[in-house]
Amino acid sequence: MPAIDLRLYAVLDPTRTRGRDPVQLAMEAAAGGITLLQLRDKTSDTRDCVALARAVRAALDAFDVPLLINDRVDVALAVGADGVHVGLTDMAPDDARRLLGPDAVLGITVHHAPEAAAVPPGLADYAGLGPVYATASKDPGDPPLGPEGLARLIEGVHRHHPGLPVCGIAGIDHENAAAVITAGADGVAVISDIFMADDVEAATRRLRLVVDAAIHGRQA
Numbered sequence: 377m378p379a380i381d382l383r384l385y386a387v388l389d390p391t392r393t394r395g396r397d398p399v400q401l402a403m404e405a406a407a408g409g410i411t412l413l414q415l416r417d418k419t420s421d422t423r424d425c426v427a428l429a430r431a432v433r434a435a436l437d438a439f440d441v442p443l444l445i446n447d448r449v450d451v452a453l454a455v456g457a458d459g460v461h462v463g464l465t466d467m468a469p470d471d472a473r474r475l476l477g478p479d480a481v482l483g484i485t486v487h488h489a490p491e492a493a494a495v496p497p498g499l500a501d502y503a504g505l506g507p508v509y510a511t512a513s514k515d516p517g518d519p520p521l522g523p524e525g526l527a528r529l530i531e532g533v534h535r536h537h538p539g540l541p542v543c544g545i546a547g548i549d550h551e552n553a554a555a556v557i558t559a560g561a562d563g564v565a566v567i568s569d570i571f572m573a574d575d576v577e578a579a580t581r582r583l584r585l586v587v588d589a590a591i592h593g594r595q596a
Contacts, residue, residue, distance in 0.1 A: 408580025
């Protein structure tokens with residue numbers, strides 16, 4: 377299993393690229409400093425999703441950036457992805473782990489601490505917590521937590537899963553990412569501030585600098 381580095385976790389959704397080639401954008405984001413990429417394709421049929429995932433994985437290989445697939449364990453297995461991320465209405469984490477085996481990365485979404493309590497200890501490799509801010513990319517079904525609410529949620533998750541790496545999700549950009557790190561997150565999951573930007577590589581570099589500075593400030 378690759379090391380989990382959540383600092384700048386890019387989520388690539390083909391519907392949130394302004395019509396541009398998602399494979400090219402994945403390369404630009406990797407060049408800009410993402411540490412992990414999730415492909416979230418909710419609209420393609422299985423064959424097209426596999427083809428896209430395979431192309432994205434090939435694009436990331438030169439940058440040593442792990443690839444996770446949102447929900448689709450079958451797609452992840454077909455292309456040899458590093459793992460999957462499952463949301464609250466996706467495949468159950470224990471079922472995903474059983475199919476993927478012990479060496480794949482398994483991420484989960486948590487909106488409320490009791491959801492983390494329902495996941496057996498040691499099953500997940502990280503958790504995406506939110507929604508931290510309002511977002512146009514997806515309806516999370518819950519009001520935004522804000523940094524203070526995120527800090528409380530992190531505390532609740534760590535009561536059930538001590539030391540589990542966590543990232544903030546939803547509505548995060550270069551202007552508010554530092555607050556997410558200060559609240560205790562290990563990283564940020566980002567869609568629009570990267571893949572809707574005019575210059576994806578430059579936007580990624582800007583965001584990576586913000587995150588790294590916030591982590592350094594928290595550790596100082």
